[in-house]
Amino acid sequence: MEQSSSMYKFASIGEMAETTTQLLALNLQYKASLGARRSHATGLERVEQVVLQQARDYLADVREGFVLSVRTTQVTKRSEIQFLLDRVLLDWTQLSRELGLSDEEGNAPVAEQGGQPPAIERLREQLLAFSMAAIAFGQLPRLSADQITFPYSYSHPPTYSDIPAPDSPGETLVRIEELEQMIWQVMASDLQELLKHRYGALRRTYGFFEVSACMARKESERFGIKKRKGGLFS
Numbered sequence: 010m011e012q013s014s015s016m017y018k019f020a021s022i023g024e025m026a027e028t029t030t031q032l033l034a035l036n037l038q039y040k041a042s043l044g045a046r047r048s049h050a051t052g053l054e055r056v057e058q059v060v061l062q063q064a065r066d067y068l069a070d071v072r073e074g075f076v077l078s079v080r081t082t083q084v085t086k087r088s089e090i091q092f093l094l095d096r097v098l099l100d101w102t103q104l105s106r107e108l109g110l111s112d113e114e115g116n117a118p119v120a121e122q123g124g125q126p127p128a129i130e131r132l133r134e135q136l137l138a139f140s141m142a143a144i145a146f147g148q149l150p151r152l153s154a155d156q157i158t159f160p161y162s163y164s165h166p167p168t169y170s171d172i173p174a175p176d177s178p179g180e181t182l183v184r185i186e187e188l189e190q191m192i193w194q195v196m197a198s199d200l201q202e203l204l205k206h207r208y209g210a211l212r213r214t215y216g217f218f219e220v221s222a223c224m225a226r227k228e229s230e231r232f233g234i235k236k237r238k239g240g241l242f243s
Contacts, residue, residue, distance in 0.1 A: 018134060022141055023225020026218045029064045032057055033215050036200055037160045061196045067138060068189050074139025075185060079178045089179040145221045147174045152220050159215050169216045188214055
């Protein structure tokens with residue numbers, strides 16, 4: 010049962026990534042263009058906000074999975090250890106509360122009404138989310154040209170080979186934070202401005218969800234999981 014649940018969670022992450030890619034592609038094609046002047050902001054439709062919120066929720070799981078997975082033995086630079094400690098220690102306080110491991114003072118689990126301690130959230134989904142993200146980071150530079158749909162690629166054929174995979178925990182966390190920031194900015198900012206001033210981060214974010222969707226499609230077929238007939242925008 011647990012294995013089946015994990016496989017379907019894997020497939021659902023793939024569907025989220027595919028829908029997010031479709032949304033970004035449509036918005037880039039119809040709401041922005043390279044070199045164009047800023048147009049009046051139209052705002053995202055409610056359905057688009059829902060899709061992007063799902064992407065943010067997934068990235069929150071990725072971050073938690075990273076925090077739970079990183080080990081000091083993976084870090085060789087003193088400055089990187091300090092960088093990770095600053096981020097992880099701050100995150101762990103919040104993460105501990107979210108998982109029901111302790112109260113705000115770090116003592117025993119907080120009891121719910123009725124005297125029963127809260128149920129501790131299972132960690133499988135966060136670790137699965139981070140594992141998928143880590144593989145996506147590694148696969149992104151090798152995604153074949155026929156699978157790349159980013160509307161404003163400068164190279165012909167298109168490629169993501171210039172986007173290196175992070176090779177340390179610090180670099181991985183920086184990429185996770187960039188994804189979180191970009192999804193928030195897509196929700197809150199003018200897409201034309203992001204394309205003009207944050208082109209690289211926007212392209213890396215698009216590519217991350219694109220390669221995640223491709224990876225999940227391929228592996229879901231191997232698992233024998235039936236794919237949905239169409240995405241949100243197809």
